[in-house]
Structure formats: structure tokens, C-alpha cells
Amino acid sequence: MDAVAQAVGRAPAEGANSRPPVVCWFQDCRKESVPLVGGKCASLGELINAGVRVPPGFALTTEGYRRFVAEAGIAQQVRTLLDGVDMNDLGALEAASVRIRELIEGHGFSEEIEDQVAECYRKLSVRCGMPATPVAVRSSATAEDLVDASFAGQQDTYLWIRGIDEVLHHMRRCISSLYTGRAIAYRANKGFDDERLAISVGVQKMANAYTAGVMFTIHPASGDRSVIVIDSNFGFGESVVAGEVTPDHFVVNKVTLDIIDRTISQKLVCYTVDPKAQAARAIEVPYERQRVQSLIDDEVTELAWMGKQIEKHYGRPMDIEWAVDKDLPAGGNIYILQARPETVWSARGQAPAARSAGSAMDYILAAMLAGKKVG
Numbered sequence: 001m002d003a004v005a006q007a008v009g010r011a012p013a014e015g016a017n018s019r020p021p022v023v024c025w026f027q028d029c030r031k032e033s034v035p036l037v038g039g040k041c042a043s044l045g046e047l048i049n050a051g052v053r054v055p056p057g058f059a060l061t062t063e064g065y066r067r068f069v070a071e072a073g074i075a076q077q078v079r080t081l082l083d084g085v086d087m088n089d090l091g092a093l094e095a096a097s098v099r100i101r102e103l104i105e106g107h108g109f110s111e112e113i114e115d116q117v118a119e120c121y122r123k124l125s126v127r128c129g130m131p132a133t134p135v136a137v138r139s140s141a142t143a144e145d146l147v148d149a150s151f152a153g154q155q156d157t158y159l160w161i162r163g164i165d166e167v168l169h170h171m172r173r174c175i176s177s178l179y180t181g182r183a184i185a186y187r188a189n190k191g192f193d194d195e196r197l198a199i200s201v202g203v204q205k206m207a208n209a210y211t212a213g214v215m216f217t218i219h220p221a222s223g224d225r226s227v228i229v230i231d232s233n234f235g236f237g238e239s240v241v242a243g244e245v246t247p248d249h250f251v252v253n254k255v256t257l258d259i260i261d262r263t264i265s266q267k268l269v270c271y272t273v274d275p276k277a278q279a280a281r282a283i284e285v286p287y288e289r290q291r292v293q294s295l296i297d298d299e300v301t302e303l304a305w306m307g308k309q310i311e312k313h314y315g316r317p318m319d320i321e322w323a324v325d326k327d328l329p330a331g332g333n334i335y336i337l338q339a340r341p342e343t344v345w346s347a348r349g350q351a352p353a354a355r356s357a358g359s360a361m362d363y364i365l366a367a368m369l370a371g372k373k374v375g
């Protein structure tokens with residue numbers, strides 16, 4: 001904890017080890033922990049400490065990443081491969097990316113890092129009551145999920161990973177995804193210096209999602225701050241996040257939490273776990289379920305309430321990923337998987353007022369005159 005405190009700018013206790021930790025539990029992180037655990041893991045720690053229901057987990061810190069790169073001795077090779085690459089030459093960019101990723105994934109972690117990651121994974125499995133508990137392994141870059149630039153999706157995420165060897169392997173894959181062609185080009189376009197960039201890797205208990213998706217505490221199409229918008233599909237949220245399916249769509253009034261608009265789509269595919277292979281994969285949604293509403297109304301309302309609390313905590317519109325865990329009873333089965341600042345409308349300043357009302361009371365009165373339920 002003291003090493004964590006120092007890494008995020010708080011004074012450590014007298015006599016504490018001044019070197020930042022290699023691994024760090026989510027609950028020991030706050031939003032100020034971005035230099036240590038990146039944007040995604042810092043946000044998860046902030047949510048946990050704000051009382052939001054988040055699956056537990058830990059992170060390989062940026063200190064662990066730097067030690068790995070130093071011990072592997074590949075920093076100079078990476079710089080050499082990137083020097084002189086024309087960011088507009090997609091072929092050259094991709095060739096450099098492939099070579100860099102091979103360098104990173106071809107080196108193992110030191111015994112010290114492996115031992116610390118293995119001990120955290122063991123403790124997480126004990127806490128979850130399942131040997132080799134399934135986890136999501138997610139990148140968390142220091143320039144990710146920031147207010148002024150969203151790097152979401154620029155690095156990789158791996159779902160339903162089991163066993164310490166697989167966890168370590170996919171950690172290296174997350175680190176190497178810092179150098180995908182699109183990530184290199186995106187950072188160059190945004191003016192982020194690779195020399196100052198670092199990455200953390202989060203290892204989070206996998207929610208065995210019956211339904212999952214995304215939620216915005218602002219209308220992503222109009223900038224209307226009086227509503228919460230929820231998109232959902234069966235299975236893991238990857239199909240929604242990656243745009244592989246037309247999800248069910250709900251618009252919720254932020255004051256009354258009434259569903260004021262819904263669109264139930266034909267959902268052709270979803271991601272779920274293959275019980276034999278113990279891996280996440282895309283499957284075809286059975287025809288009889290394709291037009292079934294993937295979230296019940298009570299879950300929509302609870303999600304919207306959680307979104308309001310998260311927005312209130314951060315003081316700004318948020319972009320949130322969530323899941324409904326089918327292994328848990330109703331009332332405690334909705335997990336928040338990520339929360340980051342919404343960047344599109346926030347970058348434009350004050351979002352437009354609601355089209356149908358200028359205030360919460362105006363909205364309620366307008367709804368009453370239209371014969372709609374308001375509470």
C-alpha cells in the first residue's frame with residue numbers, strides 16, 4: 001500500500017520501500033493511480049472504493065511492465081523498428097508492428113514477476129471459490145480512458161482465460177498490443193510520445209454473463225444529458241462493443257428512471273463460453289431467442305440507477321460497460337466492468353438541452369400531458 005501511495009503521489013509511511021510494486025489489487029487503486037496501473041485499472045479501483053459492484057482483480061503495474069521490458073532488453077530494438085516508419089504507410093507500419101509484437105511475446109517474465117502474479121491469481125481464485133478461476137485479461141495504458149482522448153479499443157482484451165500459464169501468456173499479448181499498427185498510428189496522430197507511454201495489465205474475475213453491453217449517461221447521438229442510453233445483447237459484451245450485432249436499445253429518463261424508448265433488435269450472434277474448450281467464442285443465437293428482449297425492465301432500471309451514481313461520483317457523463325452474471329441471484333448480479341469519461345459530447349462543451357424539456361420538471365409535465373407514466 002505504501003508503494004502504491006508513493007506511485008500515485010501520496011507520501012509513504014516512514015521506512016517504507018520506495019520502489020513501486022510489480023502487482024497491485026484493484027481495491028488499492030484510485031483514479032489518481034493512472035501512472036501506476038493505467039486508466040482502466042485506476043477506474044476499476046475508484047469504482048470499488050465508491051461502493052460500485054465490480055468483479056475483483058489485480059494488475060501488473062507499469063513498474064512490472066518496465067521491469068519486463070528492461071529484463072528482456074528489447075527497448076532499443078523497438079525504438080529502432082519505429083524510427084523512420086511513415087505513419088501513412090500501412091504496410092510498413094504493420095510490418096514494424098508484427099516484428100515488435102514477436103519480440104515482446106517471445107520473452108518470458110522474470111521469476112520474481114511470475115511468482116507475484118501467480119500468488120495474486122491464486123488468492124483471486126480462492127476468493128472466487130473456483131480453482132483456476134476464469135478471468136478477463138485487459139490492457140490498461142497510461143494514456144487510456146482519459147477525459148481528452150479515449151484510447152479504448154487500441155489495445156487488446158482476452159476473455160475467459162484460465163490457469164496461470166495462460167494468464168502470463170495473455171499478459172504478454174496485452175503488452176505487445178501496445179504496438180498494434182492502429183495503436184502506434186493513433187498515438188502518433190494524437191501526439192503521444194511512445195517513450196513516455198507505459199502499460200498495465202488488469203486480471204479481472206470473468207463475469208459469466210447472461211447479458212452484457214454498454215451504457216452512456218448522456219445520449220451518444222444527440223448529447224441529451226437528461227437520459228441514459230443502454231445497449232445490450234445476450235452473452236459477453238464483446239459483440240456490442242465491437243459492433244458485431246445490432247443490440248437491444250433502451251432510453252431511460254435520468255430523473256424518473258422510466259424507460260421512455262426501447263428497440264428490441266434481431267440479435268444474430270453472441271459470445272459465450274465453450275464448456276469443452278473453456279474459451280470464449282462467438283455462436284449463433286437460436287432463432288427463437290433472436291427477437292427476445294435481452295434485459296428485463298427491472299435490470300434496465302437498476303443499471304440506469306447505477307449509471308446515475310457513477311456519473312455523480314465522477315461529476316461528468318460516463319461511458320460504462322456492464323454484465324449480468326447468470327451465476328448470481330437477481331438483485332446482486334449486475335456488475336460494472338469498466339467506466340470511462342464520455343469524450344465525444346464532452347469535448348464539445350455543454351451538451352444540448354433535452355429536445356422535449358428544458359428541465360426535469362418540464363419533462364415530467366410534458367410526459368403527464370402526453371399520458372406517459374412518470375413515476
